[in-house]
Amino acid sequence: MGQTSKMQGGVLVKTSIGVITKDFNSLKPIDEFLENASKHHHKIYSIIIVYSHGCDFQLVESLRKKVKVFLIKINDTPEMKEPLIKMGLSTENIEILLNCRSLEKHGLVPYGMNRNYALIKALLSGSEAIVFIDTDVYPKVLVKENDEVREKEIDFIGRHLEYLREEEVMVTTSDYSGYYIIPPMSFTGMKELFVGLQKEGAYEFIRNLDEHSCLNLDNDKKRKIFETTKILGGNVAIKLSAPKELVPFFSTVYNINGEHVLSRGEDTLLGIKLKNSDKKCIDIDTKIFHNTFGNYPKVPDIKKDKSIKDRFYYTCLGWIGRNPFLNWLKGEDVKEVKNKQKKNIVIGSQAIASYLEDGRFLILPEALEISYHNLQGVISEYKNTMKAWNSFIKKLDQWGVE
Secondary structure, three states: OOOOOOOEOOEOOOEEEEEEEOOEOOOOOHHHHHHHHHHOOOOEEEEEEEEOOOEOHHHHHHHHOOOOEEEEEOOEOHHHHHHHHHOOOOHHHHHHHHOOHHHHHHOOOOHHHHHHHHHHHHHHOOOOEEEEEOOOEEEEEEEEEOOEEEEEEOOHHHHHHHHHOOOOEEEEEOOEEEEOOOOOOOOOOHHHHHHHOOOHHHHHHHHOHHHHOOEEOOOHHHOOOEEOOOOOOOEEEEEOOOHHHOOOOOOOEEEEOOEEEEOOOOOHHHHHHHHOOOOEEEEOOOOEEEOOOOOOOOOOOOOOOHHHHHHHHHHHHHHHHHHHHHHHHOOOOHHHHHHHHHHHHHHHHHHHHHHHOOHHHHHHHHHHHHHHHOHHHHHHHHHHHHHHHHHHHHHHHHHHHO
């Protein structure tokens, strides 16, 4: 138990795959990742499935014929609480790490808590590395050959482990190929919208949509490996053999006029923390295929497809919910950044509401005010999470030695 298993000659022999989902009702894409790993001679130690609402238990049993499966339901985890109690973690800290009040009250689980469940289970069950995948990504990349976009299979686990094996590397990650989370759009006021959302970097890409229709491609043979602080939760591997260097994922749920919304950016904390340590996060430049809107290769049309419009609306609210805490964490002048964003989001929200003929977007400036108003409470929640996490890691270290 605990940290008893060791790396064998730099090889991470116990690699688990973590999947978080609201409802577990499909073996896709887990089957594809297992087949890909097997094809490239990687043995997967376990699949850790964290879900919050429904589960098809027959699918879980069929999966168990191929691989060890840990099935965890948020707020219903006696098998996780038991070892935490045994190692002497306080009731208060167990509550902070495992009790999701927003699930009970609003049916929502913060992305950070979802991932932490999987991370804690991986540490408790002897995994040496955990690779997180999302339910809409696949172990292949989109490349362009002879002016034609095609899918190309890659050694997904191998590419992560190649760099994760290096002693100073703690995390490996990369972006996605497929349609960008911001679909094609073009209107006056778009730049102000992206400045207000703290997505300035996306503006040039979206502005040039005539060149690419917002389709990201893998660099293929022109791969460039580099150090980064940007971690993407659906394409990330984390080494677990030095848990003292680990920090938890963190994000929140916030209330906008009675509707509760998930903030994004749960993976930001780890990237920023590693920047200030002697451990590295490496971008392995392997943009796995993300079927962003579920109907690739159809070009997303935000004006005609309500589901795409809905997704973008909640994505905007998720960024707004993330930004104050992110700016505080980075040591920015929070008030100055807020004033700049507010001025821009007022213009941008009116522009996109008009462009999409959707009045919901007019609430973005109010959401920004609410989010910045909530900052002190979010900081307090973050500090409590860090306190509970550090206590868990300390107890885990003592427990593993016994």
